[in-house]
Amino acid sequence: MPPSPELSPHGAEPPVRDRGDACPGALRLHSAADGRLSRVRLPAGYLTAHQATALADAAERLGDGQLSLTSRGNAELRGLPDGCGQELADLLRAAGLLPSARHERIRNILASPLACLDHHTHSDVQLWARQLDALLCASTSATALSGRFLFVLDDGRGDVAALGGDVTLVAEGASDGAPGGASGGGALLYIGDDPAAVRIADPDVPRAALATAETFLAAAEAGGTGAWRVRELPAGYALNARDVADALREAGVEAEYVGAECVGAEDTSAGRAPVPLPGIVEGPDGRRALSVLAPLGRLTVAQWRLLTAVAADDGAGELRLTPWRGVVIPGLSTATAEPRLRELAAAGLVTDPASPWHRLGACTGRPGCAKSRSDVRADAATAVTAGTPVPGTLPAAVPDIPVPDIPVRDLPLYWSGCERRCGHPHGTWIDVLATSEGYQVSVVRPDAPPATQETRPQ
Structure with a gap:
């Protein structure tokens, strides 16, 4: 399931970037018409209940009393006043939401939000995401990535594979003789829009993602156009799966070029990928997860605190933000899932696929x-x-x-x-x-x- 290209004019020449990208972050606040804006990166959309409480406190004390969910599973605070940067940074840092000031804008990692929560999972891509995040924050070279460079980790269901990643890894089951077979499954790695893939062994997946990003940085520097993303590399410097496979092997990563003809996956680019529907998700261990959507991607602090309370009191103490501007709360019992879902619906959240707010x-x-x-x-x-x-x-x-x-x-x-x-x-x-x-x-x-x-x- 190769990723689909992003929206861009057909036949357009790659842009020449003569400045750094202006993408906002948690520390680099953007000046909007309604005040300052802070975008807090949440790799794989993962939040502990404690971290979610910190974001609610920030929105209530410093912002406009709302939180916005982004198409990359991140959170935004809007309506921030001038001069609040240090107070906001201290609050986020105390909650563990700023592990590295130098890397905070490049922690763009999407992962399948239902990984290990339902009956369809090859690998724990949430674990891969945490390992990749740690590698990114420890890498000096990774600080050269733009705030728009995107890693995507799909657990094999095809929900996030087509969301325009620069480095996309799709988990696959173990197969005899292929890298990852002994460990229970690896991943197919895609670079940009190239339909060909590189097979990566399970233990090497996070390291392969970082090494591929470093290969991009080398190509971008050689190309001289200041490319922010893989699709922007100029002719003669564009990367493909074969280039990446060679670079990964040189970096000591077990990698096998498999091409496009060997990748037997359905096309998920038409908007029909199995994204989480609003409602109750049945898990393999008898537990339940709640999947809800924020109307037009925005939540009041009261709604956010209710979600946090459900996670802390009846769930596993965590929330997962989705790239469809939703929230998944894992770990509820059968007895608590239904009444809690009704409570969230009464608070104005989208809990039913038939709702006109869905999609x-x-x-x-x-x-x-x-x-x-x-x-x-x-x-x-x-x-x-x-x-x-x-x-x-x-x-x-x-x-x-x-x-x-x-x-x-x-x-x-x-x-x-x-x-x-x-x-x-x-x-x-x-x-x-x-x-x-x-x-x-x-x-x-x-x-x-x-x-x-x-x-x-x-």
């Missing part, structure tokens, strides 16, 4: 973003209340755009305030774009993206 997203919009043409979040909420446009009613709005084999009602729907479409979904999705003349509705497919400016993760 619905929006960028920040006005008043938080000065570039936005409209308050897209308010407009989307109004549309939900009115019953249109939502996935079930949009076929009439897009009659001339065929979407083979995909019911339009099953597609993600995303409202954007401008052509940057910050935080948009991957794969195929319904685009509701604010223009100077109102909203333009279309369907975006990976093979035919709209003309757009640079898009940004959110």
Whole structure:
């Protein structure tokens, strides 16, 4: 299941980056129209209940009383005042959310949020994520990565493999004679959009991810264009799986180039990958996990504290943020899962796949973003209340755009305030774009993206 390309103009030349990326972090605060913004990286979306409480305290004491969930499973604090940087850093550091100030913006690691929580798991990619995070924070060379470089760890179900990783590793079961067979399974490593893969032994997966990123840094330096991401490497310096396999073996990593023809995986780029649905997730050990979504990706402090309380009191004491702006709470008993889910629903969280808020997203919009043409979040909420446009009613709005084999009602729907479409979904999705003349509705497919400016993760 090779990753799908990000939204970008077809045939465009790789950009020349003559400055560092301006991606916000926990320490580098971004100046937005509604105040300062802090983006806290959470590798694999993992939070302890204690850490979640610290974020709630920060949002309540310093921010606007809300937390935003991003398309990379991170958390954002908005409405921060000038001069709060040191107090915020102290609070985050005390909670273990800043293991390294030099590395905090590069800890971009996505992982399958349901790994080891349901009946479909090859490997514990959450463990790989923690090991990779430790390697990143110990690496001097990794500090040269941009804040947009992305590692993706998929446990084999195909939920995050197509989310545009620069280095994507997809777990596979053990096979005789292949690296990883003796240890119970390894992973297929993909670099950028190359459909070919490199097979990595299980114990080497985190080290292979870091070594591949270091190979990218060497190619970016040689290319001289200041590339931030693998897809931006100029012609003559672009990386492919064969290059990576050679580099990994030189670094002492057990790696086998297997090409594209040997990778038997289904295409998950059309928006139908098995992402966590809202509701109760049945685990292999009789335990339950709760999967909920934040309406339009934003939670009040009260909602966040309720989630934290469920995790601490009835769960395993942890939360996992998902790249679909949701939260998974593992470790509940059968007896507590249902009443707790009802409590979360009563608090305004999305707990039912039939909810009109399911698959619905929006960028920040006005008043938080000065570039936005409209308050897209308010407009989307109004549309939900009115019953249109939502996935079930949009076929009439897009009659001339065929979407083979995909019911339009099953597609993600995303409202954007401008052509940057910050935080948009991957794969195929319904685009509701604010223009100077109102909203333009279309369907975006990976093979035919709209003309757009640079898009940004959110």
